Structures are given as C-alpha cells and as structure tokens.
Amino acid sequence: MLSTIKPSKKTIFLYLLVPVALFVFTVFVPLITALFYSFFDWKGGPVKTFSGISNYAQLFHDGTFWTAFGHNIYLVVICIIGQVGIAFVLVMMVNSKLVKFKTIHRTFGFFPSTIAAVCIGLIWNMIYHNQYGIINWFLKAIGRPDLCQVWLNNSKWVMLYVSIPLIWQYIGYYMVIILSAVSSIDTEIFESAEIDGANGFQKALYITLPLIKNTMLVCITLCVAGNMKAFDNIYVMTKGGPGTASMVMAMYGYQVSFSQTNMGYGSCISVAIFVLSLLVIGGSQGLIKRLTREKEA
Amino acid sequence: MDKKAKTNRPGKLIGGFFMNLVLWIFSLSCIFPLVWMLYSSFKEKRAFNADIIGLPKSPTLINYIRILTNKDYHLGESMWNSVRTTVLSIVLIVLFSYVVGYILARVRFKLNRVLYAMFLMGMLIPVHSLLVPIYVVFRNCGLSNRWFTLLLPYISFGLPMGIFLVEGYVKGIPVSLEEAAAIDGSTFSKTLFQVILPICKPILVTVAIIQVFSCWNEFSFALVLIKSVGLQTVPLALTQFKGQFASDYPKQMAAMLITMAPIVVLYFAFSKQIIKGMVSGAVKG
Numbered sequence: 001m002l003s004t005i006k007p008s009k010k011t012i013f014l015y016l017l018v019p020v021a022l023f024v025f026t027v028f029v030p031l032i033t034a035l036f037y038s039f040f041d042w043k044g045g046p047v048k049t050f051s052g053i054s055n056y057a058q059l060f061h062d063g064t065f066w067t068a069f070g071h072n073i074y075l076v077v078i079c080i081i082g083q084v085g086i087a088f089v090l091v092m093m094v095n096s097k098l099v100k101f102k103t104i105h106r107t108f109g110f111f112p113s114t115i116a117a118v119c120i121g122l123i124w125n126m127i128y129h130n131q132y133g134i135i136n137w138f139l140k141a142i143g144r145p146d147l148c149q150v151w152l153n154n155s156k157w158v159m160l161y162v163s164i165p166l167i168w169q170y171i172g173y174y175m176v177i178i179l180s181a182v183s184s185i186d187t188e189i190f191e192s193a194e195i196d197g198a199n200g201f202q203k204a205l206y207i208t209l210p211l212i213k214n215t216m217l218v219c220i221t222l223c224v225a226g227n228m229k230a231f232d233n234i235y236v237m238t239k240g241g242p243g244t245a246s247m248v249m250a251m252y253g254y255q256v257s258f259s260q261t262n263m264g265y266g267s268c269i270s271v272a273i274f275v276l277s278l279l280v281i282g283g284s285q286g287l288i289k290r291l292t293r294e295k296e297a
Numbered sequence: 298m299d300k301k302a303k304t305n306r307p308g309k310l311i312g313g314f315f316m317n318l319v320l321w322i323f324s325l326s327c328i329f330p331l332v333w334m335l336y337s338s339f340k341e342k343r344a345f346n347a348d349i350i351g352l353p354k355s356p357t358l359i360n361y362i363r364i365l366t367n368k369d370y371h372l373g374e375s376m377w378n379s380v381r382t383t384v385l386s387i388v389l390i391v392l393f394s395y396v397v398g399y400i401l402a403r404v405r406f407k408l409n410r411v412l413y414a415m416f417l418m419g420m421l422i423p424v425h426s427l428l429v430p431i432y433v434v435f436r437n438c439g440l441s442n443r444w445f446t447l448l449l450p451y452i453s454f455g456l457p458m459g460i461f462l463v464e465g466y467v468k469g470i471p472v473s474l475e476e477a478a479a480i481d482g483s484t485f486s487k488t489l490f491q492v493i494l495p496i497c498k499p500i501l502v503t504v505a506i507i508q509v510f511s512c513w514n515e516f517s518f519a520l521v522l523i524k525s526v527g528l529q530t531v532p533l534a535l536t537q538f539k540g541q542f543a544s545d546y547p548k549q550m551a552a553m554l555i556t557m558a559p560i561v562v563l564y565f566a567f568s569k570q571i572i573k574g575m576v577s578g579a580v581k582g
Contacts, residue, residue, distance in 0.1 A: 006404065006405070007404065007485035011485055011486070012400060016397060016412070019393035019456060022452060022453055025453075026427075027419055027454075030431045030433070031426075031427065033433055034430035093316040093319060099316055099317055104324060105324045108324035108327045108328045110572050111331075112327050114510050114514075114560060116531075117516060118536060119557060122553060123334070125539075127330070129546075132345070132346060132349050133349075134333075137349055171323070172327060173575075176575075176576055177579055180580075215580065218579070218580055228423055229425035231425055231428075231516075235516075235517075235520070250426075250428060253426075253429055254517075254521070267430060267433070274423055274426035277425075281421070
C-alpha cells in the first residue's frame with residue numbers, strides 16, 4: 001500500500017464510525033441481549049427473574065418447537081427438489097435449440113420472485129379459497145367437485161400446500177442463476193458430445209451438471225438459508241395452523257414472544273433458531289461437499 | 298443456431314413441442330395471478346363472486362376509488378412510508394457499502410481484517426433469529442415505532458452483501474489510478490468520491506437493485522417494530538386489509554395491485570438489468 005494515498009487514522013475512523021456502529025447495534029447487540037434474556041423468566045413486564053437454564057430445559061421438551069423445526073427441514077428438502085430441481089430441468093429445456101422466446105420465459109419466470117412474500121401469500125390464499133378459489137373452480141369445471149376442499153385447513157397436507165407457493169415463487173429465480181452458469185459453458189463441448197451420439201438427458205447429467213456444480217451448490221445454500229427463515233408466507237396463509245400443522249420456527253418464536261408475551265422464552269427460542277439455522281446451513285454444505293467428492297473419487 | 302445437429306426425426310419434433318408446452322405453462326403460471334388480479338379488480342364484488350374467472354362484463358373503477366378515498370385504509374400513507382423507507386435505505390446502503398467496501402479493499406489498518414470478518418459473519422447470521430431480540434433492544438432504547446425505525450435493520454442487513462460486492466470490485470481496479478490522483482494532489486476524500494466513485498457505478502447499481510426489492514417487500518421486521526397505523530409499510534398494510542376485506546376479493550386485489558405497481562413497472566421496464574443484478578448479487582454474495 002502506498003503511503004501517498006494512505007489516509008490518516010482519524011479520517012478512516014470518521015468514515016467507518018456510522019456504518020460499523022449501526023451494524024453492531026442492530027446485529028450484535030440484539031444477539032447478546034437475546035442470549036442474556038434467555039436465562040430469565042420474563043413475561044414482557046418489568047419483572048425479570050433469573051431462572052438459569054430452565055428455558056432451555058423447557059425448549060428441549062417443547063414438542064411444538066421441534067415440530068416447527070421439522071417443518072423447516074421439510075421446507076428445505078421439498079424446496080431443494082422443487083425449486084432447484086425443477087429449475088434445472090427447465091433450464092435444460094430453455095437451452096434446447098427447439099425452444100423459442102427464451103427471453104420471455106426468463107422475464108416471466110423471474111417475475112414472482114420480485115413480488116413481496118406477503119402478496120404471494122395473499123394471492124395463494126385466493127387461489128386456495130374454498131368458495132372463490134381457482135383450484136376449487138377448476139375442480140368443479142372438470143366435473144370433480146368431490147375433490148374440492150378447504151385446502152389450508154387440511155392439517156395432514158397443509159405443509160405441502162404452503163410449500164407450493166414458495167416453490168412456484170422461486171423456480172424462476174434459480175432458473176436464471178443456473179441459466180447464467182450454463183451459458184458460460186463452451187458450446188463446443190456439447191457439439192462434440194452430440195457427434196458422439198449423446199442425447200439430451202446424457203448431456204444434462206454428464207456434462208452440464210458436473211460443469212455447473214459450484215453454481216448448484218450456491219443455489220442449494222441459498223435454498224437452505226432461505227427456508228430456515230420461512231415466515232412471511234406462513235404468517236399470511238396459515239399463521240402456523242391449523243393447530244401447529246404448519247408451524248415453523250420463526251412463526252413459533254413470534255407467537256411465544258408477542259401473542260403469549262413470553263419474552264424470556266421467546267429469546268431462548270431466538271437463540272435456538274440462530275444456532276440450529278447455522279448448524280443446518282453448515283451441515284448441509286459439509287454433506288454436499290462430501291457427497292460430491294466421493295462421486296469424483 | 299447450429300445447423301448440422303438439426304435432424305427432423307419425429308421424436309425430436311414431439312420432444313420440442315413438449316418442451317415448449319411445459320415452458321409456456323410455467324411462464325404463463327408465473328404471470329397469470331397478476332393478469333387475473335388486474336382484470337378482476339375491475340369487477341364488483343357481486344360480479345366476482347358469481348364468476349371468479351370471467352372477464353369483467355361491466356368494468357368499474359369502484360374498488361380503486363373506494364380504496365384511495367377511504368381514509369381508514371391508510372393506503373396512501375403506507376405507500377409514502379414504503380417509498381421513504383426504501384429510498385433512504387438504498388441511498389444509505391449504497392453510500393456506506395461504497396465507503397466501507399473501498400476502505401476494506403484499499404486501506405491497511407489494524408482492524409481491517411476484524412471488520413471484514415464481522416461483516417462476513419453478518420451475512421451468515423440468520424436474520425430471523427433477530428426478530429424478537431431487535432424488538433427488545435429497540436423498545437428499551439425508545440427506537441421502535443418511529444418513522445426511521447425500519448431504516449436501521451434494513452441498512453444493517455443490506456450492508457454485508459453491498460460491502461462484499463464493492464470490495465471485490467474495487468480490488469479489480471488498478472491502484473495506479475489512485476497513485477496518479479495522489480500525485481495530482483488529490484486528498485483521500487476527493488479520490489474516494491471523485492475518482493473511484495464513477496468507476497464503481499455498475500456495482501453500486503447492482504447493490505441498489507438488490508435492495509429495492511428486499512426493502513420494498515420486507516415484512517417481518519416491519520410487523521414487529523411498527524405499531525402505529527400511520528407508520529405502516531405496504532406489506533404490513535396489506536395484511537391488515539386481509540382482515541378488513543375478508544371476502545371482498547376484487548377490493549383486496551385492487552389494493553395489492555396499487556402496492557405492487559411501482560415494483561411491477563420497474564421490473565418490466567428494466568427486467569434485463571434487474572435479473573442480471575440480482576443474479577450477480579446472489580452468486581457473488
């Protein structure tokens with residue numbers, strides 16, 4: 001580094017002061033506060049009593065929390081298959097020479113991911129509505145009114161029904177990411193594969209996929225991180241119901257903290273969300289890296 | 298297009314037809330809700346309930362008029378709150394990302410790597426675990442439910458990605474530019490804002506694009522930190538409408554379309570740049 005362009009310490013300090021202070025205040029201070037309050041019995045009022053690890057003991061046996069955690073994992077798995085998987089298949093199709101209007105598919109497909117999750121949730125509430133919804137309208141139109149139901153009240157399948165909008169919203173997003181990776185592959189590779197008689201499936205599986213491995217990893221990581229924090233859609237569509245059939249961690253933390261105003265336990269749940277999300281994100285990356293390495297060996 | 302690989306086997310034609318069909322079903326499904334909402338919002342409630350899918354027989358603006366003239370809905374206020382919050386957040390995110398990113402890339406000082414690691418951690422932190430803690434801290438400090446409240450988390454959560462994009466970009470600019478500026482007698486601040494800033498324009502536009510959508514659409518922190526109806530942002534207002542308009546779908550659709558309008562117009566006007574920006578942000582971030 002040249003001394004001529006090195007600013008004084010005071011200058012750097014002044015430039016960095018505001019952003020760094022802001023960042024520490026809104027990210028690290030709350031984290032430490034949550035850790036602190038998670039050891040207290042605090043119902044949101046002025047009274048706080050130190051209760052040691054009793055919140056954590058309660059959390060450990062809290063069936064609802066672990067159900068919610070399970071639902072987050074369910075979302076992660078179904079969205080990796082649904083979003084990244086379908087996106088990959090669609091990219092293979094878009095890249096085919098037989099397909100026209102590629103730009104339109106890209107522009108339309110990406111569109112839902114720019115809309116607020118709240119709007120998407122509200123739109124799908126309308127689509128699922130038992131009286132004025134499109135799905136039940138369609139079932140009646142094809143002469144199967146017996147299949148009509150109050151979709152989001154079905155506690156057995158509600159997790160699937162809330163994940164469909166989520167999958168649908170982001171297919172285009174992953175499609176565009178994968179598309180940009182695929183377009184950077186040298187077309188000569190495909191041409192020589194075609195001369196060797198490789199069909200579309202073989203090209204996709206044995207040439208494209210290995211070459212865009214890193215992009216697929218990025219997609220899966222984004223997908224895992226995105227679904228560990230699922231909240232907006234669930235809040236708008238079901239609020240975690242019926243019962244706890246579609247509860248996710250962030251929704252449960254919100255309910256405990258604000259509906260039951262149990263801030264002590266809510267802080268404990270926040271810490272748990274923090275730790276579990278990091279574990280799942282880190283764990284999934286380790287797992288994928290290991291799996292892909294074994295395949296190569 | 299490559300000509301020699303073109304064979305006219307019937308299998309290929311069927312395959313091509315099938316692929317086009319699947320893609321069109323997908324693309325149209327992505328745009329269908331918008332179209333459905335658009336024409337349905339011109340129906341009256343009774344007409345909609347009688348036929349949810351048909352085009353409006355006697356189009357009316359009544360839903361829009363009712364939403365925009367009824368003060369109880371606070372839609373105008375919510376729009377203004379969202380615009381103000383989004384614009385201020387973006388301006389400050391871009392400014393801070395640029396300054397911090399540049400300093401981390403170019404200036405050697407003791408805490409450089411510490412700060413770098415801190416912002417890197419900020420990217421990994423699952424922000425939704427901060428929902429409750431931020432509420433507690435903000436309430437204790439008297440910062441919740443103010444007009445500027447949402448700026449703090451939005452800027453903070455937007456900073457890490459912005460800083461990394463800028464840092465990576467600045468590292469690709471030859472140092473000789475700054476050397477030349479220094480020889481010409483330019484001060485650090487002058488070099489920062491007059492020499493390097495124009496070069497960084499593309500990456501700063503990318504940062505801004507990514508943040509427009511995340512700020513305009515953000516819901517959970519607004520839900521927790523904002524209590525006054527007059528301070529609501531758009532997503533929050535929409536969830537209130539859901540209760541008020543329980544079974545009046547055309548009205549709800551009109552409200553949603555009004556709040557989506559800026560984003561939709563922006564998207565279809567600049568879709569190419571937006572898609573490019575979002576993708577490069579996602580991959581590099």
